[in-house]
Amino acid sequence: MTIEKRKLKKPEVLAPAGTLEKLKTAIHYGADAVYIGGNAYGLRSRAGNFSYEEMAEGVAYAKEHQAKVYVAANMVTHEGDAKGAGEFFRELRTIGISAVIVSDPALIEICATEAPGLPIHLSTQASATNYETLEFWKEEGLERVVLAREVSMAEVAEIRKNTSIEIEAFIHGAMCISYSGRCTLSNHMSFRDANRGGCSQSCRWKYELYDMPFGTERKTFTDQGIEEPFSMSAVDMSMIEHIPDLVENGVDSLKIEGRMKSIHYVSTVSNVYRAAIDSYVEDPENYVCKQEWIDELWKVAQRELATGFYYQKPSEEEQLFGPRRKIPVYQFVGEVMAYNEETKIATIRQRNHFRVGDEVEFYGPGFHHFHQKVEAMWDEEGEPIDRAPNPMMLLTMPVSQPVAIGDMIRKKK
Structure with a gap:
């Protein structure tokens, strides 16, 4: 049944x-x-x-x-x-x-x-x-x-x-x-109206906390005696x-x-x-x-x-x-603009610096993922390069698995 x-x-x-x-x-x-x-x-x-x-x-x-x-x-x-x-x-x-x-x-x-x-x-x-x-x-x-x-x-x-x-x-x-979201911090601190499109995110600024007994300013500290800046942010x-x-x-x-x-x-x-x-x-x-x-x-x-x-x-x-409890470790480095199935070469638009020898991750819609090492790269003239330093530059590189236009590339920082 x-x-x-x-x-x-x-x-x-x-x-x-x-x-x-x-x-x-x-x-x-x-x-x-x-x-x-x-x-x-x-x-x-x-x-x-x-x-x-x-x-x-x-x-x-x-x-x-x-x-x-x-x-x-x-x-x-x-x-x-x-x-x-x-x-x-x-x-x-x-x-x-x-x-x-x-x-x-x-x-x-x-x-x-x-x-x-x-x-x-x-x-x-x-x-x-x-x-x-x-x-x-x-x-x-x-x-x-x-x-x-x-x-x-x-x-x-x-x-x-x-x-x-x-x-x-x-x-x-x-x-x-x-x-x-109805806040007036930005209005008071930077004269930008948060409720009319101008929020300067004052809550995310770093602040120091002062105790002022009897008119004497004194910075507050943690239990360990370490000065700790804070924000008013979630x-x-x-x-x-x-x-x-x-x-x-x-x-x-x-x-x-x-x-x-x-x-x-x-x-x-x-x-x-x-x-x-x-x-x-x-x-x-x-x-x-x-x-x-x-x-x-x-x-x-x-x-x-x-x-x-x-x-x-x-x-x-x-x-x-205080200090970050968990730090992001990935960086977005490129987007697939074209892919040649015969040669297994992808055309990439660079978004952040990466180089030959880097371990990168490709991902696409439908949760398609794979990792590979960058073995080689060529610039728009077909000349070999060892790194991609220029923002939005086009380059080509071999890929170990098929990719599609719109797939993204990232690497660990």
Whole structure:
């Protein structure tokens, strides 16, 4: 007697795309959707925000690969900031953007009235932490709510039981030390408004702590008597070991943070979560979180990793202080631009310095990996070289296994 497998709804893998290159990379490596920024109304003024022409190219590429493109327009508007928003949203609707991610009720109202038919998602900046809030936004016509990053897994389960609106939740990337990203440190310390796109990440600066008894300044020290600078910053989030909880609690979209991160980060993280989600939905009863997925994420981690607020209140272990507890050891060095099957020669665009004799790792979509030593290299004129020192230079090299356009190369530092 055969036991019928449970049918689970597969959640969307939603990846960040700060540039057109990152958009294509994320989709190539398994993302079902990407979120980008336009030239206005977003919170990442230093990300490679998209022009209308770039959006159109991105949407065309996404549709070709059955993926979606969302635009973040999640700034908090002051007087005058919303000028031109109606035209902006109408243009996004014409381009074919799948939804806009908004937090400010003024922008929500403008989008709903001046660009009807363009779906609206509520940004995490709006701090949605209970199902009554989600029901309110559902009644206002929104299709999806991005939960606040302060929500626990138990609260996710309760929210899902009591509302049918789509739920999106962060699963990987940077955490903000302030509630749902609403911070004024940057405003006070560098005169850059974090809630209008100018965050200078003041929480990640290094600080010294002073005790000032009776007007006398004195630096504080650790128990070992060592002066220790600290930040007001959290470690990053990683939910790779908890995919079953997210799927079983009905989260519709699993969101990766990082529009300002590299294509190395975007490709790796999208690849890992694609593999894990597919594996769980395919056979939940026999699912195992593979150690290779966890190891893969550490290859692009910039900080320590934890589960944020999902399972407990973060302690000092979820804060950044003192020396690094785990240091990244991999460096992104190149991308495959072409491959000749007959000669087994790959054309590589260099992204960081590497040389003949280095041990490198190739990886591609679908979790295809292999290691090899760089035996030889030739420049664009076919002349042999012993190293690739120039940024973005093209070179060729023999590879021990077949590769494909878009495969990436990294090495240990």
